[in-house]
Amino acid sequence: MSTAILEKFLIDYVEAKEGEAELVDAGTYTILYGSEPTMKTVTFEIEAAKENHRIELFLPGSIFFDAIIKDVTSRGCVSATWLSGFQVVTKIIQTEAMKTFSFAEHGKEGVKKREPKMSSFQPYNVKVWTFAFKVRMTTDIIEDHLYTVSIDARTSKILKNFMEYLGKYPHLPQYEEGMPDYHLQDFQGCYLAALDCVKQKLTGLIARKKQEATDLKNKEAVRMKKYYDTLNAEMEEALEKKAEDREAVANIQAKQKAMLVQRQSAMSDIEFRYRMGAGMSLVSVLVTNYPCYVSKVSIPLSIQTMEYDIIWNPLFKRLEPLVCPACKSNSYALNFLRSGIRCQNCFK
Amino acid sequence: MSVEVFQIAGIPVSFSSDLDIKKLGHADTFETYQLFRLNLDAHTLSLLPAFDTLLSLNLSRGVIPFEHQTNSVKKLLGRFRGRGMLCDEVGLGKTIEASLAMLELITRGLIKRVLILVPPSLVQQWKEETFFKCNLEFITSDEKEFKSQGSASWGKFDRIIASIHTAKKSPHSDAIQQENFDLIIVDEAHHLKNANTVGWKFLNALKKKYIFLLTATPVQNNLEELFNLVTLVYPGELGTLKSFKKNFVSAGDRLTPKNYEQLRSLLGELIIRNRRATSDVKFTKRYAKTIRIQLSTSEKELYESVSNIVRNQYAGSPQQVKMALRILQEEIGSIPPAAVSTLESLRDKLPDSAAISDLIRQCNHLAFSEKIKVLIDVINKIPDKAIVFTKFRASHAAITTAMGKCGIPYSPLHGGLTRHEKEKSIKEFQHSSKVLVATDVGSEGRNLQFCNHIINFDLPWNPMKIEQRIGRISRIGQEKEVYVINLSAKDTIEDYILYLLDAKINMFELVIGEIDVILGRLDEETDFDALIMDAWTKSPDTKQFENQINQLGEDLLAAKQKYSSLKDTEDKIFGDQFNTAVAETKGTEDGEDEYRNS
Numbered sequence: 003m004s005t006a007i008l009e010k011f012l013i014d015y016v017e018a019k020e021g022e023a024e025l026v027d028a029g030t031y032t033i034l035y036g037s038e039p040t041m042k043t044v045t046f047e048i049e050a051a052k053e054n055h056r057i058e059l060f061l062p063g064s065i066f067f068d069a070i071i072k073d074v075t076s077r078g079c080v081s082a083t084w085l086s087g088f089q090v091v092t093k094i095i096q097t098e099a100m101k102t103f104s105f106a107e108h109g110k111e112g113v114k115k116r117e118p119k120m121s122s123f124q125p126y127n128v129k130v131w132t133f134a135f136k137v138r139m140t141t142d143i144i145e146d147h148l149y150t151v152s153i154d155a156r157t158s159k160i161l162k163n164f165m166e167y168l169g170k171y172p173h174l175p176q177y178e179e180g181m182p183d184y185h186l187q188d189f190q191g192c193y194l195a196a197l198d199c200v201k202q203k204l205t206g207l208i209a210r211k212k213q214e215a216t217d218l219k220n221k222e223a224v225r226m227k228k229y230y231d232t233l234n235a236e237m238e239e240a241l242e243k244k245a246e247d248r249e250a251v252a253n254i255q256a257k258q259k260a261m262l263v264q265r266q267s268a269m270s271d272i273e274f275r276y277r278m279g280a281g282m283s284l285v286s287v288l289v290t291n292y293p294c295y296v297s298k299v300s301i302p303l304s305i306q307t308m309e310y311d312i313i314w315n316p317l318f319k320r321l322e323p324l325v326c327p328a329c330k331s332n333s334y335a336l337n338f339l340r341s342g343i344r345c346q347n348c349f350k
Numbered sequence: 351m352s353v354e355v356f357q358i359a360g361i362p363v364s365f366s367s368d369l370d371i372k373k374l375g376h377a378d379t380f381e382t383y384q385l386f387r388l389n390l391d392a393h394t395l396s397l398l399p400a401f402d403t404l405l406s407l408n409l410s411r412g413v414i415p416f417e418h419q420t421n422s423v424k425k426l427l428g429r430f431r432g433r434g435m436l437c438d439e440v441g442l443g444k445t446i447e448a449s450l451a452m453l454e455l456i457t458r459g460l461i462k463r464v465l466i467l468v469p470p471s472l473v474q475q476w477k478e479e480t481f482f483k484c485n486l487e488f489i490t491s492d493e494k495e496f497k498s499q500g501s502a503s504w505g506k507f508d509r510i511i512a513s514i515h516t517a518k519k520s521p522h523s524d525a526i527q528q529e530n531f532d533l534i535i536v537d538e539a540h541h542l543k544n545a546n547t548v549g550w551k552f553l554n555a556l557k558k559k560y561i562f563l564l565t566a567t568p569v570q571n572n573l574e575e576l577f578n579l580v581t582l583v584y585p586g587e588l589g590t591l592k593s594f595k596k597n598f599v600s601a602g603d604r605l606t607p608k609n610y611e612q613l614r615s616l617l618g619e620l621i622i623r624n625r626r627a628t629s630d631v632k633f634t635k636r637y638a639k640t641i642r643i644q645l646s647t648s649e650k651e652l653y654e655s656v657s658n659i660v661r662n663q664y665a666g667s668p669q670q671v672k673m674a675l676r677i678l679q680e681e682i683g684s685i686p687p688a689a690v691s692t693l694e695s696l697r698d699k700l701p702d703s704a705a706i707s708d709l710i711r712q713c714n715h716l717a718f719s720e721k722i723k724v725l726i727d728v729i730n731k732i733p734d735k736a737i738v739f740t741k742f743r744a745s746h747a748a749i750t751t752a753m754g755k756c757g758i759p760y761s762p763l764h765g766g767l768t769r770h771e772k773e774k775s776i777k778e779f780q781h782s783s784k785v786l787v788a789t790d791v792g793s794e795g796r797n798l799q800f801c802n803h804i805i806n807f808d809l810p811w812n813p814m815k816i817e818q819r820i821g822r823i824s825r826i827g828q829e830k831e832v833y834v835i836n837l838s839a840k841d842t843i844e845d846y847i848l849y850l851l852d853a854k855i856n857m858f859e860l861v862i863g864e865i866d867v868i869l870g871r872l873d874e875e876t877d878f879d880a881l882i883m884d885a886w887t888k889s890p891d892t893k894q895f896e897n898q899i900n901q902l903g904e905d906l907l908a909a910k911q912k913y914s915s916l917k918d919t920e921d922k923i924f925g926d927q928f929n930t931a932v933a934e935t936k937g938t939e940d941g942e943d944e945y946r947n948s
Contacts, residue, residue, distance in 0.1 A: 005408065005409065005411075006408075007395070007408050008395070008408070008409075011388075011391050011392070011395060014384075014387070014388055014391065015388060017384075018382075018384050018385060018388055027770070028773070047411075047485075048481070048485040048486075048487065049481075049482075049769050050769060052487075053768060053769055053770075061409065061485060062395070062396075062409065062457055063456075063457075070392075071392045071395065071396055074385075074388045074389055074391075074392040075389055075392045075393060075396075077381060077385050077388075077389060078381050078382070078384075078385030078386040078387070078388055078389035078390075079368070079369060079381070079389060080369065080374065080377055080379075080380055080381065081380050081381040081382060081383055081385055081386035081389075082380035082381075082383075083382070083383035083386070134389075134390055134393070136393060136397075138398075142431055143401070143427075143431065143432075143460065144398050144458060144459070144460065145398060145399065145400050146397040146398040146399060147397075147399070148390070148393055148394060148397055150390070168383070173382075173383045173384075175382065188375070189374060189375025189376075190371075190375065193371060193374070193375075201356070201358060204358050204359075204363070205358055205359050208358050208359040208361050208363070209359040212359060212360070212361060218431070225584075225586050225587060226586055228586065228589070229585065229586025229589065229590065230586070232589060232590045232592075232593055233590050236590060236592055268585075278361055279361075280358070280361050280362075280363040280364075281363065281364045281365075281366070282363055282364070282365045282366075283365065283366045283367055283368075284365075284367040284369055284371075285389070285393055286369075286386060286389050286390065286393075287369065287374060288383065288386045289380065
């Protein structure tokens with residue numbers, strides 16, 4: 003059915019209100035919801051709503067639809083969720099980590115592989131901030147965009163396609179057991195990173211729309227100018243030809259006058275129509291909590307012992323690489339030289 | 351609420367938020383993920399994306415548009431900015447394209463006030479299409495509620511469908527010109543091809559933000575017509591008339607353009623023209639058969655008596671009686687009992703009430719007419735399901751009674767049923783009964799393409815209505831060949847109409863929409879049914895009526911031939927350059943993190 007999106011939204015709404023929706027006729031539902039249960043019959047069919055005035059129409063622009071949109075957008079603006087359902091076997095991760103990471107010391111005797119000492123993997127809570135921004139651009143048409151940007155609170159870095167993972171796991175209102183948070187960055191930093199990301203996306207988009215509007219405006223202005231210039235020239239020519247005929251001259255002059263008014267109105271209309279405006283708002287924020295498994299690793303070198311946290315991320319189902327202190331790229335292999343620490347990338 | 355402004359690409363962007371950013375990092379009360387998701391979905395539903403995403407597709411009903419149609423909508427709204435001409439060849443769904451584009455603008459809140467101007471014969475069809483396909487309710491200028499408020503109605507209602515013939519006349523024209531309409535749609539816009547006509551001047555003077563002109567034949571007699579139509583949409587796009595003629599019209603041949611490329615490039619910015627040959631729409635073949643029925647002597651005498659009353663009384667009667675006489679003539683052409691109630695209403699208004707009482711008695715007596723016998727016979731011979739169409743409820747009742755007696759499983763469909771009953775009846779027909787007995791009113795807005803046989807028990811005089819009946823089954827989604835069987839009693843008006851439409855111009859095998867173009871060429875001001883009634887009442891005898899019908903037949907044939915030759919000319923001007931069969935859409939670069947409702 004073509005109104006499927008609206009149907010799904012209505013059912014989700016009723017479920018969020020701990021109510022029930024029952025299909026009673028094609029495109030018509032009976033819904034029961036609210037703490038003091040309200041029962042309504044709702045339809046997507048204007049014909050059904052017309053036949054029975056007790057049936058509420060649920061289409062954009064209808065009173066009930068707008069009321070629900072208003073209700074829903076005023077809630078869920080600051081939300082939090084705790085993901086669950088991860089199947090993690092620490093022994094397997096441990097084996098996997100031993101195979102994945104490699105550490106080598108470069109000394110006088112050449113390159114020697116160093117075996118890390120790995121503690122058992124322990125769960126820590128990590129957070130992801132998701133910010134939803136709504137953007138509206140106006141010229142002669144209106145265009146909206148809704149951007150969601152997810153920021154890893156440990157690193158203040160953007161997590162692409164994070165929203166897709168949210169649908170894959172069960173959501174809890176909170177974890178039963180207390181779990182320590184893992185190195186969280188300042189919230190403000192995360193927020194600014196998200197804002198910056200949207201601004202960057204908008205730069206290209208706004209520039210394109212601005213250019214489009216300018217092109218259209220110029221094109222129409224040139225066309226209008228040419229049109230009225232030609233029309234005027236034709237009238238001037240007619241005036242010359244009919245110079246002797248006073249009545250005809252008066253007639254043409256009156257037309258010229260009217261044309262001038264028309265021209266001014268047309269030109270200002272074009273200017274007004276393609277004026278560009280843009281607005282943006284932060285509409286909602288979600289904090290996603292999920293457990294990461296961390297092992298404290300120590301690598302015994304000739305002079306000192308290096309320590310790292312190796313992290314198994316169950317959401318992305320992978321061990322997170324370490325960051326090379328020299329080139330800042332991600333790596334699973336670190337080399338310890340007298341001059342410093344290098345990854346494979348540094349040698350290329 | 352915090353508000354700040356920053357510059358992006360030289361444009362000031364105001365940034366606002368109801369959320370207190372400073373406190374967010376330390377928030378200790380949170381709402382659920384479910385509410386967050388709903389919040390995003392609600393924002394998405396109230397979002398106005400670029401026109402490469404059409405919101406109207408989710409809100410229309412039973413419309414599965416073809417690619418060329420969605421592309422046309424995107425082009426009309428995106429590239430043409432809501433001002434353009436939809437010039438698809440007939441049968442490709444210009445009405446759907448315009449309706450979707452309108453629904454799109456309404457959904458996005460870009461328009462509120464809409465005026466649809468159409469020829470009188472299409473007023474009801476537009477009302478039906480917009481209601482059933484777009485869930486939009488329009489008022490027509492023919493409706494009581496509209497008429498009762500006089501000229502003020504033009505300012506009172508936001509969505510109006512009007513006959514352009516009514517709208518351009520005073521006092522309506524003055525009232526309409528006072529109004530600001532957001533969108534004006536003109537169907538069969540070729541009627542406005544002449545800039546010296548009242549119609550053209552009227553439309554040109556209207557205040558409108560967006561305008562769609564719909565016509566399958568933007569050029570009919572000369573290129574000046576095309577110029578005039580374009581000027582209504584984009585004044586100046588083709589220059590002034592003088593410069594247009596100089597630059598684009600061949601000397602000595604007003605229909606042949608010069609500077610093809612330049613002209614096409616200009617027209618490409620405002621005209622969409624899809625062609626059947628290059629579209630993905632496939633039509634199944636249609637066959638028509640007319641069964642001429644010999645009425646019994648008493649039926650024939652009754653028909654003649656009623657016809658004589660109509661002929662004798664029509665000329666001097668008041669308008670209301672005229673209308674009743676016209677209906678009476680149609681009813682007696684259907685089946686005698688159909689005429690009873692109209693005869694009763696006329697009994698006191700016409701001179702010889704005793705004669706009318708006698709006619710009423712005869713009509714009641716002839717319930718099981720020859721025509722019904724033939725109908726039953728035809729149905730028994732059809733191996734598939736069939737829809738029997740009739741104009742009148744009394745005929746409907748007579749047909750269903752006869753079917754009941756003959757044990758033919760049928761489902762009824764008429765205007766007296768509720769929506770639920772209608773749906774039930776159609777489902778029953780789809781799954782179990784053999785026949786759907788439908789009135790024109792009852793079948794409004796219904797798609798019945800799971801059936802491929804239509805029987806016209808009686809015939810609407812207006813060919814557009816005949817086409818609407820055929821259109822219920824001969825439409826996109828029909829996979830079988832379509833058969834139309836017409837029943838007509840010999841020497842009745844319907845018999846002559848069938849001669850004109852079937853034998854003369856082969857209407858039943860034309861593409862849906864073509865008949866309208868042909869009739870438009872025949873007479874722009876008067877409807878076909880009015881021409882027929884006029885000929886009937888002004889002919890003192892059948893012989894003279896036959897002569898008039900023959901003349902009308904020749905005119906119709908000439909109009910059809912002219913239409914065929916015109917298509918060649920239009921192909922030369924437009925070619926395939928204005929097709930939207932190939933998508934012009936582009937994805938958003940920022941799609942990666944752009945939230946879409948799943």
